[in-house]
Amino acid sequence: MSTYRSPFEQLKAKFDSDPKCPACGYVDTEGGWRVRTTGSRVTYQFVCPACDAIETREMRLG
Numbered sequence: 842m843s844t845y846r847s848p849f850e851q852l853k854a855k856f857d858s859d860p861k862c863p864a865c866g867y868v869d870t871e872g873g874w875r876v877r878t879t880g881s882r883v884t885y886q887f888v889c890p891a892c893d894a895i896e897t898r899e900m901r902l903g
Contacts, residue, residue: 849876849883856885856898864894 846854856874861867867889877884881903887896 852900853885856887862887862889862892862894863896864889865892867891 853874853876860869860872862869869887869890872887872890874885874887877886881901883900883902885898885900888894889896
């Protein structure tokens with residue numbers, strides 16, 4: 842099995858390494874960032890299971 846990870850996977854791993862909600866401080870050890878792409882954008886989103894705060898980070902490709 843290859844250890845190669847795409848730049849997008851590496852960025853998600855970086856986001857997942859700090860699972861603390863910026864709104865309430867809850868540490869989500871079981872969740873993580875969700876990733877979606879539209880082809881021209883990659884959106885990373887964290888939804889806090891404690892307070893439902895949503896943090897979104899987006900990359901535009903082009």
